[in-house]
Amino acid sequence: MDQFAISRSDPSFLTIEQWARKIEEALEAPSLIGPIRNIRDDDRRPFDAIFVGGGAAGRFGSAYLRAVGGRQLVVDRWPFLGGSCPHNACVPHHLFSDCAAELMLARTFSGSLWFPDMKGQTTSIKEVVDLFRRGRTGPHAVMNYQSKEQLDIEFVLNAPVRIVDASTVEVAGEVFKARALVLALGAEAIRLDVPGHDLAGVHDFATLVETLDREPGDTMVVIGGGKTAIEYGCFFNACGRRVVMLVRGRLLDLIRDGDTRAYVIDRVREQGMEIIEGATVSAITGDAVGRVARVVADTAAGAVQIDTDFVFQALGERPRSRAAVEALGVAVDNNGAVLVDEQLQTSVSGVFAVGDLIGAPMEMFKARKSGTYAARAIMGEKVCYRPVDWPDFLHTHYEVSWLGLSEEEARACYRNVVILKMPPDNPNGLNVGLPAADRTMLYAMARPHMSGFQKLVLDGDSRRVLGAHHVGYGAKDAFQYLSVLVRRGLTIDELGEMDELFLNPTHFIQLSRLRAGHRELRSL
Numbered sequence: 001m002d003q004f005a006i007s008r009s010d011p012s013f014l015t016i017e018q019w020a021r022k023i024e025e026a027l028e029a030p031s032l033i034g035p036i037r038n039i040r041d042d043d044r045r046p047f048d049a050i051f052v053g054g055g056a057a058g059r060f061g062s063a064y065l066r067a068v069g070g071r072q073l074v075v076d077r078w079p080f081l082g083g084s085c086p087h088n089a090c091v092p093h094h095l096f097s098d099c100a101a102e103l104m105l106a107r108t109f110s111g112s113l114w115f116p117d118m119k120g121q122t123t124s125i126k127e128v129v130d131l132f133r134r135g136r137t138g139p140h141a142v143m144n145y146q147s148k149e150q151l152d153i154e155f156v157l158n159a160p161v162r163i164v165d166a167s168t169v170e171v172a173g174e175v176f177k178a179r180a181l182v183l184a185l186g187a188e189a190i191r192l193d194v195p196g197h198d199l200a201g202v203h204d205f206a207t208l209v210e211t212l213d214r215e216p217g218d219t220m221v222v223i224g225g226g227k228t229a230i231e232y233g234c235f236f237n238a239c240g241r242r243v244v245m246l247v248r249g250r251l252l253d254l255i256r257d258g259d260t261r262a263y264v265i266d267r268v269r270e271q272g273m274e275i276i277e278g279a280t281v282s283a284i285t286g287d288a289v290g291r292v293a294r295v296v297a298d299t300a301a302g303a304v305q306i307d308t309d310f311v312f313q314a315l316g317e318r319p320r321s322r323a324a325v326e327a328l329g330v331a332v333d334n335n336g337a338v339l340v341d342e343q344l345q346t347s348v349s350g351v352f353a354v355g356d357l358i359g360a361p362m363e364m365f366k367a368r369k370s371g372t373y374a375a376r377a378i379m380g381e382k383v384c385y386r387p388v389d390w391p392d393f394l395h396t397h398y399e400v401s402w403l404g405l406s407e408e409e410a411r412a413c414y415r416n417v418v419i420l421k422m423p424p425d426n427p428n429g430l431n432v433g434l435p436a437a438d439r440t441m442l443y444a445m446a447r448p449h450m451s452g453f454q455k456l457v458l459d460g461d462s463r464r465v466l467g468a469h470h471v472g473y474g475a476k477d478a479f480q481y482l483s484v485l486v487r488r489g490l491t492i493d494e495l496g497e498m499d500e501l502f503l504n505p506t507h508f509i510q511l512s513r514l515r516a517g518h519r520e521l522r523s524l
């Protein structure tokens, strides 16, 4: 018998397509659809945990708790599970970054080979945003289908939750109790606090996809210098706009390896991005109909004024902890992050917190893992969760991945640091056709300095890999696994023994093999 035969005879069974339609209707008019309930009548056990918020953290925690035999409930105001990632955060960001990479290629080769002439042309930003809004319900529907039919998760969706006490919540007039509450309410964009911050045309990552109602003009201002700022800024730039980035500190401080950061910023500038570091926005002024018209910022060189009809603010995210503080008195830090111990337990006994709500790093791996660790703790396991030494990435027009130590950090700790990099140090600098791999071959042949940058940092004494840094495409996947091997003590000899799938996005295997024969390791 196929595994869904029973489910399909259940009147509440929906196919993925039916879920997509229901979710679309609920997003259009939440109250018409009402609460979406999946609560088992055949399970009389009390809930072990209620996950308050059904994003990555709440959904993965729920799935794990269920998998180990517990009973859970997850509640969310949205009509789908999966949270901000598929709705307004990671997924649109990846769509926009994909477009940025494609458009950089198209604009670089404009009018040659098979590329159309793009000189002076802008690309519609609104069309891409609209495309995302139409397409996002597919992934939403998969989340609901998988959660209900395959993971046996119990949920109430499309209804805001009110936390009543440490074991009770109220959702759409129904009261639910559990042994433990797991707070998984995520984070929200920090908004500018200057005159004009609420003018039409001032956006953040969430409002961009929900409310963009017209095509942005020729000049777009991005405020911020971290991941979201550069990712969206590069997309706008690749769409043919003048982009001015106003950065309070240094752009992309989070890329700690100096060469890698310099390569990334040089390429961003080369694409025409204007970057003003040390800039503090003091006001946004509007036109007669209440639309943004100008941004004013203080800089070391004096005040700057930029005429624009679009401002994108990317100042970071703040944990959405207010309701939990007010209802339960959970302790938070200065940034509003809920404080937890290594069991993910808050200052209130029986109340756990996970995901973005507990602060940095605000990344999917942490949301999902912390959810599952809380589930294990609630089911009686002694767990210890501390995110350490994780690999990281961001997008410009490129994908930038890194793990472990930067060259500077390694030199501060080790006396014999060895570097393998591509392109090698040479008098013509970067203007050589390597590294090269899928997605960078045209650059390697025609614009060699655009074909990427790679660096492996080693301790020459122990022969261990200390860090890896990559600008190009397609390396993120390898870095997830490489990071585990590096933590386990991966050496240059072991790396050189691996089998490369040439032309491989990361050239580290063959570079290691070229050098591994040396008793005294030397840079390359």
Ligand code: FAD
Binding pocket: 052, 053, 054, 055, 056, 057, 058, 075, 076, 077, 078, 082, 083, 084, 085, 088, 089, 090, 091, 093, 159, 160, 161, 162, 184, 185, 186, 187, 205, 228, 317, 320, 354, 355, 356, 357, 362, 363, 364, 365, 367
């Ligand atoms: P969320 O997914 O935000 O879930 C919180 C849930 O709580 C939501 O579903 C919300 O509806 C619900 N909720 C809130 N209030 C209530 C209420 N009163 N009643 C009921 N429900 C409520 N990370 C990566 O690893 N890779 C990326 O590429 C990446 N890109 C990103 C791009 C952007 C622009 C941003 C902002 C973030 C990105 N992140 C990325 C981070 C990632 O999105 C988050 O770390 C992750 O989604 C956090 O999951 P969470 O479950 O903690 O929170």
Ligand code: COM
Binding pocket: 055, 056, 057, 059, 060, 081, 082, 083, 085, 086, 091, 143, 368
């Ligand atoms: C992914 C959402 S976009 S979840 O982490 O699978 O819930």
